[in-house]
Amino acid sequence: MKIADALISPSAQQTVTSGIERFRADFPILNIKVDDKPLVYLDNAASSQMPQAVIDCLVRYQKTQHANIHRAVHYLSNLATQEYESARCKLQNFIGAREAREVIFTSGTTDSINLVMHGYGRKFIRNGDEIILSELEHHSNIVPWQMLAEEKGARIRVIPINDAGEILVEEYEKLFNSKTRFVGLTHVSNALGSISPIKHMIAIAHQHGVPVLIDGAQAAPHLKVNVQDLDCDFYTFSAHKMCGPTGVGILYGKADLLESMQPFKGGGDMISSVSFEKTTYNEIPYKFEAGTPPIAAAIGFGAAIDYLEQIGLGAIASYEHELLLYASEQIRIIPGVKIIGDCPHKVAVISFVIDGIHPHDVGTLLNQEGIAVRTGHHCAQPIMQRFNVAATSRASFSFYNTKKEIDALVAGIRSVQKVFA
Amino acid sequence: MNVKSIYQEVILDHNRKPRNYGSLSGPTHHATGHNPLCGDRIDLDVNILDGRIEEIAFRGESCAICKASSSMMTNAVKGKSREEAETLIQEFREMLMSREDKDLDHLGRLKVLAGIRDLPTRVKCAILPWHTLHAAMNSTGDATTEADDHSNKLVANNH
Numbered sequence: 255m256k257i258a259d260a261l262i263s264p265s266a267q268q269t270v271t272s273g274i275e276r277f278r279a280d281f282p283i284l285n286i287k288v289d290d291k292p293l294v295y296l297d298n299a300a301s302s303q304m305p306q307a308v309i310d311c312l313v314r315y316q317k318t319q320h321a322n323i324h325r326a327v328h329y330l331s332n333l334a335t336q337e338y339e340s341a342r343c344k345l346q347n348f349i350g351a352r353e354a355r356e357v358i359f360t361s362g363t364t365d366s367i368n369l370v371m372h373g374y375g376r377k378f379i380r381n382g383d384e385i386i387l388s389e390l391e392h393h394s395n396i397v398p399w400q401m402l403a404e405e406k407g408a409r410i411r412v413i414p415i416n417d418a419g420e421i422l423v424e425e426y427e428k429l430f431n432s433k434t435r436f437v438g439l440t441h442v443s444n445a446l447g448s449i450s451p452i453k454h455m456i457a458i459a460h461q462h463g464v465p466v467l468i469d470g471a472q473a474a475p476h477l478k479v480n481v482q483d484l485d486c487d488f489y490t491f492s493a494h495k496m497c498g499p500t501g502v503g504i505l506y507g508k509a510d511l512l513e514s515m516q517p518f519k520g521g522g523d524m525i526s527s528v529s530f531e532k533t534t535y536n537e538i539p540y541k542f543e544a545g546t547p548p549i550a551a552a553i554g555f556g557a558a559i560d561y562l563e564q565i566g567l568g569a570i571a572s573y574e575h576e577l578l579l580y581a582s583e584q585i586r587i588i589p590g591v592k593i594i595g596d597c598p599h600k601v602a603v604i605s606f607v608i609d610g611i612h613p614h615d616v617g618t619l620l621n622q623e624g625i626a627v628r629t630g631h632h633c634a635q636p637i638m639q640r641f642n643v644a645a646t647s648r649a650s651f652s653f654y655n656t657k658k659e660i661d662a663l664v665a666g667i668r669s670v671q672k673v674f675a
Numbered sequence: 676m677n678v679k680s681i682y683q684e685v686i687l688d689h690n691r692k693p694r695n696y697g698s699l700s701g702p703t704h705h706a707t708g709h710n711p712l713c714g715d716r717i718d719l720d721v722n723i724l725d726g727r728i729e730e731i732a733f734r735g736e737s738c739a740i741c742k743a744s745s746s747m748m749t750n751a752v753k754g755k756s757r758e759e760a761e762t763l764i765q766e767f768r769e770m771l772m773s774r775e776d777k778d779l780d781h782l783g784r785l786k787v788l789a790g791i792r793d794l795p796t797r798v799k800c801a802i803l804p805w806h807t808l809h810a811a812m813n814s815t816g817d818a819t820t821e822a823d824d825h826s827n828k829l830v831a832n833n834h
Contacts, residue, residue, distance in 0.1 A: 612714075612738035615682070618794060622679055630712060644714025644736060673682055674690075674739075 277565065278654045280305040291624030294659045299444055299472060299603055299650030300628050301494045304558075308497060311557035315550050322546055324523055338549050341556030342539070345504050348559050349489065350480035356512065358505045358539040359552050363471040364394040366490035366505035367438070369542060370467055371398040373515035374488075375436065381407035383435040386464075388413040388421055389640055390443040390450065393633040395469045399438060408435075415640060419446040419595025426455060430462045437466040441473035445634040445648065446595030447578075447603025449473070453484050460485065465511065471495055471503075475652075476574055476601040478567040481506050493551065498558035502551035505542070512538045519544040570653045577651045578602040581660045588667055594641050602651035605632075608667065611674050613645040619670045620647075625663055678794060682739065685787045689743035694750050697732045704814060708735075708807030710799055715741045719807045727756050733807075738800050740791060745804035747785055757812055764805045771798050 278284055281303045286293050295303060315337065321330035323338050339354070346354045360366040375398075379385065385399050389412055396410075403410050411434075413426040437459045442449050452468055459466045465487035470479060475496035481489050488511070492503035507515075517524055517535055521544035526534045535541045562570065581604055585591055590609040608616055617629035628648045631638045638644060649663055702720035709716045717735035721728060731753055733745045748767075752760045763782075770779055771792045779786040791801045 614712075614738040614797065614800065615740070618678065618797060619682065622677075631714065635711075638714075644716075673679065674687060 288624040294625040296649040297626045298652040308557045344556040344559045358542045362492040362503035369518040372518040375402045383408045384433045386437045389415045418597035419448040440469040445632040445637045447600040449599045493555035498555040499551040502548045521545045574602040584664045605646040605648045613647040616647045620666045623666045686743040689746035690739040693746040704811040706811035708803045740800040744801040
């Protein structure tokens with residue numbers, strides 16, 4: 255999906271842009287000071303902050319609704335079950351899934367990918383088979399597949415990217431052969447922000463009869479996603495990167511694929527009957543939700559979805575794109591600073607390096623100004639190797655950030671350069 | 676001393692003009708230290724004669740704190756016996772790991788790095804060269820700072 259596709263009417267855009275302070279006010283944490291300096295939180299790709307509406311939902315649940323779900327006949331258990339299943343329906347609608355049972359609550363994106371690796375990969379991938387991944391992947395969409403490849407004697411094939419951080423789709427097409435069994439792609443690069451043309455890439459994989467998993471951890475908070483339109487086989491993201499709590503995420507999977515898979519974890523709730531002779535598994539999605547799930551977090555995830563939809567993903571994408579353009583223009587012209595992955599189709603993430611200054615020193619000195627950025631390899635070491643850097647500094651924006659905060663970042667970068675001058 | 680002044684007054688001097696930077700030909704001892712958290716990687720060559728550090732040199736890619744610590748360490752241990760160097764490694768670690776204000780005068784110039792203990796995520800950067808020296812003197816070839824810290828992921832021996 256291109257940013258342009260997500261653009262909405264100018265009037266709605268106006269509403270978001272002019273009303274940004276109203277949304278900021280929903281986030282209590284944005285008022286804190288760091289060493290007497292106002293917090294400038296630009297580490298949203300690592301984890302976003304939580305609005306009061308979600309905090310209130312968690313408190314309300316814990317104070318008046320909590321019990322274990324799917325188990326007892328009493329009032330609270332019924333209520334908690336209803337709230338939990340209602341959160342599942344919110345997620346279903348949010349991504350345009352055909353059925354609620356295609357949405358599995360997991361502990362997050364990493365857990366979801368591991369679920370697919372164990373549930374699908376270990377059942378269907380064999381010795382000599384090939385798995386295609388891209389050079390843009392987060393470690394969480396590399397390591398599980400390497401573990402599988404090692405166990406099965408399968409092979410990982412890697413789609414290269416260009417100097418702007420974009421996937422080379424023509425190279426991707428060349429990787430398919432009769433042994434290709436699976437494709438794992440990130441929708442948006444966590445380290446660079448680049449958006450991959452996944453709809454087209456999914457169609458290519460399907461021409462070869464190969465299912466595709468999309469890591470949407472960095473896309474779902476910023477772009478409108480419709481899994482039926484994309485026709486992806488699996489799609490996954492985490493709540494804590496989109497105003498929700500940590501410890502919960504979802505895996506979307508097409509119902510027939512999920513049904514064909516083996517369970518990942520065994521335990522309570524994922525069975526329909528157990529004896530020591532034979533256990534019959536529950537139907538989807540419960541087959542993949544062993545044990546007591548993060549009930550409060552899942553319900554809080556639902557509240558975060560309500561909150562985001564009230565603003566509108568289109569409006570969010572549009573405003574964040576404006577922030578990206580503003581920040582890119584300012585940072586690009588600072589002498590000695592280079593943006594890594596400076597391509598047109600991006601979410602609001604800027605990964606940059608400063609000549610002669612290690613990113614960790616940049617992060618430490620920006621922190622002195624109250625500015626929070628991520629520094630390091632961003633759990634994406636292959637990308638760092640591709641660009642021949644050990645690490646970068648990464649500023650990642652959310653709809654609650656402002657141009658004034660970008661000005662603070664730019665001034666911060668210049669002041670770091672002065673310290674080292 | 677606040678963080679900015681540590682940078683301005685100490686770290687940057689050693690970052691620009693690192694002492695004992697380079698390599699020794701045919702060192703008696705060598706080790707590599709690696710901190711994937713920030714991508715720091717240093718190589719340390721040591722010549723030990725009659726139980727004493729006669730020559731020492733380091734090189735590598737690292738952040739300013741790691742480089743400054745490496746540079747100051749090589750100055751501090753040159754001419755010292757192995758035992759004296761091990762004691763200094765221990766004392767330097769204690770300076771950065773402990774929250775107590777102890778008398779640091781015996782550490783000489785190294786005590787200016789004490790302020791780094793207020794930057795928990797950067798303590799690793801300062802300690803890496805010292806672990807690498809310990810590894811070199813004990814001929815293990817690799818340095819790990821993993822055992823030091825339970826709050827930060829760090830592997831310092833994979834290369």
